[in-house]
């Protein structure tokens with residue numbers, strides 16, 4: 399067998415491609431235009447923070463990238479390969495897992511069942527392998543430094559931080575190259591927020607591409623590489639954390655300064 403150019407070129411080409419890219423995405427709910435021509439890229443080993451006021455379109459963008467909502471127009475590509483349709487299972491199979499803002503845990507199920515929600519481990523292809531799920535979920539939570547009395551405890555009995563830990567464990571367990579987190583630190587205390595920070599740091603060290611929706615600028619400046627600002631469904635700007643300030647980001651969020659393209663137009 400001879401190697402074609404295509405085969406030999408592929409590794410280098412893949413290394414230079416963003417892990418995840420969305421291009422010119424539009425999405426309306428009735429007459430509300432939630433996304434208006436949004437583009438975004440994130441690379442492996444990078445944490446991209448997505449910020450913006452309430453209603454800016456952050457969660458809609460996360461759901462579009464996760465296959466929950468179809469876009470009205472625009473393209474999503476994973477490692478350069480377009481996703482042909484909006485389907486959460488397809489998105490997951492292609493390497494995207496998500497910690498959603500509004501879906502955390504099923505309170506009546508225990509922690510192990512929550513970590514393996516929708517994708518239970520099986521024995522002989524049919525029976526749920528409880529023993530393995532209990533052992534593995536305990537191990538994942540330990541590695542994330544999320545402390546729980548036992549993974550057999552119902553999720554409804556957990557604190558906000560523990561629930562968020564379980565939701566993150568579910569995403570981490572899938573071991574996908576791309577992880578989206580929608581406000582993972584909202585409603586968490588100081589110590590629990592620091593724990594989420596540790597998890598993000600370790601995901602990035604493992605080379606994962608992380609998109610982090612977050613309101614906490616201190617947290618973002620501590621953990622993100624780049625910051626992308628959305629306002630009323632449009633991208634206001636993208637900044638390297640090392641080359642911006644909190645006040646510039648706040649101005650972009652509130653619309654107090656001209657957008658990048660407005661600046662370019664007047665230059």
Ligand SMILES: Nc1ncnc2c1ncn2[C@@H]1O[C@H](COP(=O)(O)OP(=O)(O)O)[C@@H](O)[C@H]1O
Nearest residue numbers: 427430432450451452453454455456457458459
């Ligand atoms: N399922 C939906 N049905 C109707 N409108 C929606 C829906 N989801 C979001 N929206 C609207 O889209 C806009 C963006 O919302 P969202 O993406 O949740 O913003 P963010 O997460 O930045 O606060 C808002 O005006 C919101 O009311």
Ligand SMILES: [Mg+2]
Nearest residue numbers: 456457458499
């Ligand atoms: Mg939101």
